[in-house]
Amino acid sequence: MASTLHYYLHLFGSLENLLRALKYGSLLSSDIEGVVKPNVAFLQECGLATCDIAKLCISWRYLLQTNPDRLREMVACAEGLGVPRGSPMFRHALRAVAFLSEEKLTTKLEHLKKMFRLSDAEVGIVISKAPAVLLKTKESLQRRSEFLMSEVGLEPTYIAYRPAMLMYSLEGRIRPRYYVVKFLKENGLLKCDPSYYTVFKESDMTFKKKFIHPHKEAAPHLEKDYDAACKGEVPTDFRFT
Structure with missing residues (x-):
């Protein structure tokens, strides 16, 4: 012993x-x-x-x-x-x-391919860069697919080469940050369109430093609304005063 x-x-x-x-x-x-x-x-x-x-x-x-x-x-x-x-x-x-049998693994790869409209080669890229995506449920990946592709408008190839986005929390990270960027763009507060991969991958502190703190005067409620969104309390619209 x-x-x-x-x-x-x-x-x-x-x-x-x-x-x-x-x-x-x-x-x-x-x-x-x-x-x-x-x-x-x-x-x-x-x-x-x-x-x-x-x-x-x-x-x-x-x-x-x-x-x-x-x-x-x-x-x-x-x-x-x-x-x-x-x-x-x-x-x-x-x-x-x-814990995946060959059959379950094949099914997961097929789901990934269909949900994100990926080629076999692109599926391989996703797995090589973020193999833990195989641990995500079908429902979880489906929600990310619908949001990233339908609402954000990202192309399949863009996602394939940046699969870390599929590992981030949709409700606690991706969606709130998208709302912030969308709000800033609609109100003319961004000089250029940022890379959404950059937007999603930054630490919370860095994200706020880049996209929220510079606009405290123009949008004083933005940080509060963002923090609420990260907790699942999504405002109907970010306030602009």
Whole structure:
């Protein structure tokens, strides 16, 4: 037991992380020599650093207990989606395909293709850049598709090369920021049209600094309305006084 705890403590880097991993899992009763250590060694061969493996284990508590052959199948699946070993997105792809059968994965890819009117190549780009999109529900992606394409007017190719937008909260981030930009444009407060990808990806502080604070005098209620929209309390219209 002492040697097992020492191994896990080294793997997770801190007692706090180890306790988080042990909270819902059964690592201490796992076959450490026959399953855990071979899985860790294989993941390291795939280019994952110890800290990356620890992060995966905390969010996916059965990772190290997975049958080694099954783990190799998951890695092959992630690579087949266009996310190679060593890629920054590899661990995210591995996590995304962990609980998807081949049939479910195919269905998700088809839904993604139809919803956003993407070519096979563009679907591949989306997955290679944001594999966690596979964890989104069909309904969630449908709402994003309708808003980004129908209301914002973004083209499929634009979205395909910037799929991080599909990971942001629609109600708490994308929609409120779109309302702000739309309001500024309608009232002649923007000199040029901003990139919506830039609008959506900025931190909240940076977004306010760029698009709200410069207009405090012309639109004194804008920040209050934006904060309300982020909480789901969308005003009928942003006030302009």
